[in-house]
Amino acid sequence: LTRDGGKTWNNVTPRALPEWSRISQIDASPHDAGTAYVAVDRHQNDDMRPYIFRTSDFGKSWTQLGNGIPEKSFVRAVREDPKKRGLLYAGTETGVFVSFNDGQDWRPLKLNLPTTPVHDLIVRGEDLAIATHGRSFWVLDDLSPLRQFTPDVPSQELHLYTPAVATREHNPTDEENKAILTGQNPPAGAVIYYWLKSEPKGETLLEILDSANNVIRSYSSKKTDEPDEPLDPDAKKPDSQIKSEAGLNRFIWDLRYQGATRVPGYHLFEYNEGRLGPLALPGRYQIRLTVDGKTQTAPFDLRLDPRVQVSEQDLRQQFEVLMNIRDEMSRVYEAVNQIEDVRLQLAGLKKRLPDDAAAQKVRTAADNLNNRLLAVRDTLLQMKVRANEDSLAYPQQADAKLAYLALVVGGRTDSAPTAAALAEFEKLKGMTDGFLASWSQLQKTELSAFQHEMAERNIAPVVVPASGSPSAMGEPR
Incomplete structure (x- = not known):
């Protein structure tokens, strides 16, 4: 060991180290100048035991570590976590081991890692990267649980x-077309x-x-x-x-x-x-x-x-426009869910009616109301779309136009929306307001008249789910 830039050297070899041992690696602690860890490889001497030594006084004294590492798993590398003092990682002949108490005790850090020799390892940022013998490079993403354990x-x-x-x-991904030898991102x-x-x-x-x-x-x-x-x-x-x-x-x-x-x-x-x-x-x-x-x-x-490189103002403007588009789509879908709930009630009502002339008048009124509900619903979305590319065969309605605008504004980029996109949103919002006004008017007129007629006949009323209710939000009853 030298502490004067190489002018003088002292032999600090651990006394417990057997002769003819190979010093595989020395890792200086990032937390304490006098602390270092030594990995010793003796497998060429037919000694497969794990040897790890630690000094906290510049090599004056050493402590042998390794409790918990199997007897046949000799060690090639040991590193201390740069953010958590006393958190150690060891690369051995059979995999990676971790210690939470400065090497006193070890436990396997296997997860989905195959049993394989680990020749070196390094902590970079929040991740642990290892180099194996014949089984490629592996990375353990996000060491937070280990550091906080x-x-x-x-x-x-x-x-x-x-x-x-x-x-x-x-980060768009295309798993279907990914090359066989491509690694997996976090x-x-x-x-x-x-x-x-x-x-x-x-x-x-x-x-x-x-x-x-x-x-x-x-x-x-x-x-x-x-x-x-x-x-x-x-x-x-x-x-x-x-x-x-x-x-x-x-x-x-x-x-x-x-x-x-x-x-x-x-x-x-x-x-x-x-x-x-x-x-x-x-x-x-x-x-x-x-x-x-x-x-x-x-x-x-x-x-x-x-x-x-983008300004906070541009990001916020993009965010606010996308939130407004989302809220408009929610208004559309909430109205559709209300309409579909009423239609379901009408269908149930028709099934409960007796087969007589008076009931036929109610069925006819229910059918007329159902047709009016469908006319409003079909301005809000295109229910004929049942598969990819159906949009080529049927005209898109308010919801799909809003969704497409969201793709344009979001666009997998971080940038402010263009003037054209802002103008298109105002146009679509005005259109949506008109369609939703038609739904509101229908509730006040034809639906209200139908409810009044049912009340006169002592038939259970048809009701519109309240805004924000589970039915209006599309949740199961």
Whole structure:
């Protein structure tokens, strides 16, 4: 060891180190000048045991480490985490091991890593990268759970880890056409980890809050997301929005606000991304996790893609226009859901009527009202679209035009909307206002008259679901 730039050297070889040992690697601690870790490889001496040594006084004394590493897993590399003192990673003949107490005890860090020799490893930012012998390079994305781990975590019923800084990126993927030898990128979005001591018996609810504590997105184990396109008969049914199990759980927030309201069974196909909520703006956010009635929160930051040069004003203008488009689409879909609910009630009413002349008058009135409802609904969306490219055969209505505009304004770019896009939004909003005014007028006139007639005949009334009710939002009854 030299401490004067190489002028003088001292032999600091550990006394417990057997002769003819190969010093595979020396890692100087990033946290303490006098601390270093040595990985020793003796497999060419037919000694497969793991040898790791640590000094905290510039090599004057050494402590041999390795408890927990199998007897036949000799060590080639050991590194200390640059952000968490005492958090060590070891590359061995059979894989990677981790220590949370400065090397005193080790446990395997396997996950989906095959059993393979690890010749070197390095911590870069939030990730751990390793080089294997014959099994390629591997990267463990996001070391946050390891850096925040403490011995009491396994005994806790619920533990929410603080997410690492998330980056706002546009990363389109084409899994079907990906080359065989292409690596897998880390998930796009905010990576959320939480620990559960046992599998939940009740609901798991995960909410994203903005800096003003407003809920901007929520996921529930009791809800499922409707697929973007109709499922094939033999396709797997959608899972719940969030699925929790005993142990460590990972969830990815795609950084988007809640999307527009859905119409059950209706799909936009090639325009579907226009229904999604806009990407969140850079800033501070919170995770609120509730499991079986227990709640924990954790803050995290969202940063702009460092490769992007755009003003905060332009980003906010883009965000606000996309939110306005989303809200217009929700108005459209909420009206459609109300109309469809009334039509369903009319169909049920007709089935309950007796087969006589008086009932026939009610059926005729119900049919006339149903036709008027369809006329209004079909200005709001195109229900004949049932597959990709059907939009080429049938004219698109208000919702698809709004969705397409959202694709133009969002466009997988970070930029202010153009003057033409702003003008188109005002045009579509005016058109939508007119269609929704027709729906409002229909409720006040023909629907009201029908309700009055049913009341005179002592028939259960037909009602319009209230705005914001589960039925109006397209949720199951």
